[in-house]
Amino acid sequence: MLQEAQTKRSSDIVVVENLVKRFGRFTALNDVNLSVRTGERIVVCGPSGSGKSTLIRCLNRIEKHDSGRIVIDGLELTDRMTDVTCVRREVGMVFQSFNLFPHLSVVENCMLAPMKVRGLSRPDAHERAIGLLRKVRIHDQADKYPGQLSGGQQQRVAIARALCMQPRIMLFDEPTSALDPEMVNEVLETMVELARDGMTMVCVTHEMGFAREVADRVVFMDRGGVVEEADPDTFFRAPRTERARGFLRQIIH
Amino acid sequence: MFGVLFEQAADGQRYIDWLLSGLGWTLALAFFGWWIAFAVGLVVGIGRTVQNGMIAALARLYVEIFRNIPVLVQMFLWYFVLPELLPNALGNAIKQMSPPWGSFFPALVCLGLYTAARIAEQVRAGIEALPKGQTEAAHALGLTGYMTYRYVIVPQALRLIVPSLTSEVMGIYKNTSVALTIGLMELTAQARQISEATFQTFTAFGAATLIYLGLALIAYQSMVLIDRAVRIPGTTPAKDAIEPRLADDVQPVGSLPEAMEVVK
Numbered sequence: 001m002l003q004e005a006q007t008k009r010s011s012d013i014v015v016v017e018n019l020v021k022r023f024g025r026f027t028a029l030n031d032v033n034l035s036v037r038t039g040e041r042i043v044v045c046g047p048s049g050s051g052k053s054t055l056i057r058c059l060n061r062i063e064k065h066d067s068g069r070i071v072i073d074g075l076e077l078t079d080r081m082t083d084v085t086c087v088r089r090e091v092g093m094v095f096q097s098f099n100l101f102p103h104l105s106v107v108e109n110c111m112l113a114p115m116k117v118r119g120l121s122r123p124d125a126h127e128r129a130i131g132l133l134r135k136v137r138i139h140d141q142a143d144k145y146p147g148q149l150s151g152g153q154q155q156r157v158a159i160a161r162a163l164c165m166q167p168r169i170m171l172f173d174e175p176t177s178a179l180d181p182e183m184v185n186e187v188l189e190t191m192v193e194l195a196r197d198g199m200t201m202v203c204v205t206h207e208m209g210f211a212r213e214v215a216d217r218v219v220f221m222d223r224g225g226v227v228e229e230a231d232p233d234t235f236f237r238a239p240r241t242e243r244a245r246g247f248l249r250q251i252i253h
Numbered sequence: 254m255f256g257v258l259f260e261q262a263a264d265g266q267r268y269i270d271w272l273l274s275g276l277g278w279t280l281a282l283a284f285f286g287w288w289i290a291f292a293v294g295l296v297v298g299i300g301r302t303v304q305n306g307m308i309a310a311l312a313r314l315y316v317e318i319f320r321n322i323p324v325l326v327q328m329f330l331w332y333f334v335l336p337e338l339l340p341n342a343l344g345n346a347i348k349q350m351s352p353p354w355g356s357f358f359p360a361l362v363c364l365g366l367y368t369a370a371r372i373a374e375q376v377r378a379g380i381e382a383l384p385k386g387q388t389e390a391a392h393a394l395g396l397t398g399y400m401t402y403r404y405v406i407v408p409q410a411l412r413l414i415v416p417s418l419t420s421e422v423m424g425i426y427k428n429t430s431v432a433l434t435i436g437l438m439e440l441t442a443q444a445r446q447i448s449e450a451t452f453q454t455f456t457a458f459g460a461a462t463l464i465y466l467g468l469a470l471i472a473y474q475s476m477v478l479i480d481r482a483v484r485i486p487g488t489t490p491a492k493d494a495i496e497p498r499l500a501d502d503v504q505p506v507g508s509l510p511e512a513m514e515v516v517k
């Protein structure tokens with residue numbers, strides 16, 4: 001038993017066991033188990049309110065779980081703030097609503113955490129920031145402020161900001177849902193590139209094209225639990241459960 | 254009509270000099286009081302929003318006490334009551350401070366701490382008006398609680414509350430007139446003295462009124478400039494972002510004539 005847990009730890013960068021999360025009397029996550037190997041790309045989908053956001057927000061303890069275990073890269077998430085900060089340094093997160101810091105310019109958004117958390121000097125942080133802004137093709141806007149950018153541009157900055165911490169895992173919570181349709185692709189392309197680079201990714205998204213193209217595994221959630229896990233081909237062609245079939249019918253129309 | 258101000262008073266100075274000396278004390282009180290109020294208010298306001306229940310409760314207690322006791326009563330507490338509560342030697346030392354300082358320091362502490370309670374509420378409102386996503390994004394990047402406040406939350410909250418801080422600036426300099434009740438010869442006290450010496454009540458208080466109005470305009474204009482200077486490119490002005498809901502009750506002195514009796 002112990003040995004099993006240890007072998008799991010060595011190959012899996014994310015281990016979630018019997019995770020329970022309640023909001024008051026409402027159980028948002030009920031006994032969720034999930035493991036993610038290094039370099040793996042997971043797409044999480046499911047109907048609204050099924051607990052997808054709650055799950056990935058628990059992975060960097062933006063939401064505290066009530067019971068069960070979450071181990072990220074060998075560190076268990078508990079009340080010990082030092083561990084939590086260590087984990088957060090290694091886990092990047094991209095939100096549906098961007099959450100850029102509006103009072104800082106684009107490049108400053110990307111420099112803040114590397115300087116304050118990683119202790120990089122200003123020139124080093126600047127160089128890294130510009131490099132990653134170039135990667136998301138937005139370096140020519142480096143001195144603008146978030147409020148001066150389009151949604152798609154802001155989301156790409158948010159991705160660059162997270163990457164500047166050189167995280168080992170990236171979490172995405174519906175990164176394209178708040179975007180106008182014509183901007184969805186520029187963000188998805190950035191994410192596809194990231195996947196090609198071998199980044200470990202957990203993405204909550206309903207972009208099924210993206211899931212087919214990059215996901216190693218699709219995790220389907222409903223009512224606070226993982227209902228089905230499969231490789232994208234199998235999941236889209238022959239979902240095992242009726243709930244997954246119903247969900248797919250709805251999003252494909 | 255203001256001609257009388259340039260006549261010589263009994264002490265050899267002109268009345269206008271009395272007024273200017275009063276203005277000096279008013280400005281000194283408002284200026285230094287403001288920085289005390291801003292520093293304490295910022296800390297207490299942040300304290301009200303932290304997770305730690307103990308700190309939040311203490312901050313709340315501070316605000317409730319200092320905001321709800323009339324400023325005139327607070328003035329008396331600092332001036333008359335505090336020296337009695339302190340150990341004898343210290344209390345006596347305070348009572349024996351030479352004339353202007355003996356009332357200036359209690360007035361400074363009083364106005365600073367009173368205004369701090371009001372500023373704390375503005376700061377709290379500013380912090381709570383920010384989207385939760387800001388804190389979440391900062392935490393997700395690994396910033397500690399302190400760093401999150403220092404680099405993400407407070408800089409945005411302060412920009413948001415520049416308009417309501419304007420009314421606090423005006424509030425503190427208007428409240429300096431309460432200091433005359435503990436014998437500080439600030440602007441209002443000097444106006445009163447001139448009116449008693451010359452029997453030109455209208456001229457004396459008219460001049461004081463004009464000076465107060467001028468100060469209000471200066472304070473307002475500088476805040477407009479500050480608001481413009483710190484505005485974030487690509488956003489709409491902070492004005493109206495938060496209703497200055499505390500702004501309408503900045504004049505807490507209920508009955509000045511009664512208060513003036515104390516001086517006699």
Ligand SMILES: Nc1ncnc2c1ncn2[C@@H]1O[C@H](COP(=O)(O)OP(=O)(O)OP(=O)(O)O)[C@@H](O)[C@H]1O
Nearest residue numbers: 023026027028046047048049050051052053054055
């Ligand atoms: N802070 C909260 N307080 C109370 N209930 C919450 C809170 N956050 C989420 N919930 C509830 O938990 C459930 C799961 O929410 P969650 O945001 O994880 O769903 P989701 O799968 O991400 O849905 P969506 O696709 O709409 O984003 C929902 O029923 C939601 O109402």
Ligand SMILES: [Mg+2]
Nearest residue numbers: 052053054174
């Ligand atoms: Mg969600």
